[in-house]
Amino acid sequence: MSELINNREHTPQELTERQRILKEIIKELHAGKSVEEVKARFAEAVGGVSVSEISAMEHALMTEEGIPVSEVQRLCSVHTSIFKGSIEDIHRPSGPEEQPGHPVHTFKLENREIERLVNFKLALHAEQFQKEDSPKVIYKLLEDLSLLMDLDKHYSRKENLVFPYLERYGIFGPTKVMWGVDDGIRNSIKEAKNLLTQYNGDRELIGKALAHIISEVNEMIFKEENILLPMALGKLTEDEWLKIARESAEIGFCLTAPEREWIPERAAEPVEAVEQKEGASGTPQGFVRFETGILSVQQLELLMNHLPVDLTFIDENDVVRYFSHGKERIFARTKAVIGRTVQNCHPPQSVHVVEKLLEDFKAGRKDVEDFWIPIKDKFVYIRYFAIRDAEGRYLGTLEFTQNVAPIRALEGQKRILSE
DSSP, rough: HHHHHHHHHOHHHHHHHHHHHHHHHHHHTTTTTOOOHHHHHHHHEEEEEOOOHHHHHHHHHHHHOOOOHHHHHHHHHHHHHHHHHTBBGGGGOOOGGSSSSSSHHHHHHHHHHHHIIIIIIIIIHHHHHHOOOOOOHHHHHHHHHHTTTHHHHHHOOOOOOOHHHHHTTTTTTHHHHHHHHHHHHHHHHHHHHHHHTTTTTOOHHHHHHHHHHHHHHHHHHHHHHIIIIIHHHHOOOOOHHHHHHHHHHHOOSSSSOSSOOOOOOOOOOOOHHHHHHHHTTTTOOOOEETTTTEEEEHHHHHHHHSSEEEEEEEEETEEEEOEEEEEEEEOSSOGGGTTSSSSGGSOGGGGHHHHHHHHHEEEEEOOOOEEEEETTEEEEEEEEEEEEEOOOOOEEEEEEEOOOOHHHOSSSSSOOOOO
């Protein structure tokens, strides 16, 4: 790992001093110094920096200095402009991640497609729009932005597959920051589409919105390939990458897809063997006795997966313990979320809502909370139930999600079987 190689060149005291200077530089930015002023000091005092140092710095800013996640997110782009050209991990030796089908190879493959879409098509059409805001050019821009919405799959795989493993290694800060920036990009694309759909002649406003998207998407590609992915490669084991590769299709791919399934050069265990081993510890294979009947484990699992709703259960410690796995889940879930705290499964911007809900359930102030939101052709009804035992003790929360659009559309009555 290159960060270990880097560390050999510095004593522990030097590394601590470098970390202290990094924190000071970011705090100076926070206090209002210009990027150029700080960049000069960075080059003089720190020089090359490894991705592990960036990770530790962002974590320290939040946990030790008390700087809110939102503020670190605001400074994130500035961090990147300072670190560009200084990250020692850019030139990594060849490895499994360069093989087709490896999750890192797929992330980079998608990034090349995203670059083509953003830096050529979208940038070209944005330039044309400034000269001619005709319906034809507006249509091209809307088409580009619709394609760019596919970024959601790329970002969702990071958030739901890679981040959970990094959290197991104690890395929380960079993942929270990046998730917040991902959400900012998602929102910017939606806002630009709305502006174009309801175009009122303000070319400058749309020009700024498109320039912001192009800049942010490119910055994110840089952060992924020079900070996030090298950091993950330095931490995750080959088996963990294999699990990520196998679960990736569950969420989907952005603008392209892996050429083939990744099979490590070592003799990989068959999928079935790995799954059996993972499920072997403590997993009952017999029957479950309820107050009102007995079901086999297989019957129980099939029953849960055939319900026309999505179910997710978190325990009294806010840890995700179970989710149903029906054919058409509304919100993506992967096995990587099992054992993860629910707070880390939500974007930083919405965590306070989750925590308030759980606080009310645990305090007994509420037993149920409902939300409903339109998503494309769906109308999603989301219900949360506090699960309590006979004595009223809180044991966890059940999330119940259903597309009720077909139910809302019902009219009249139906009393005969369908053909």
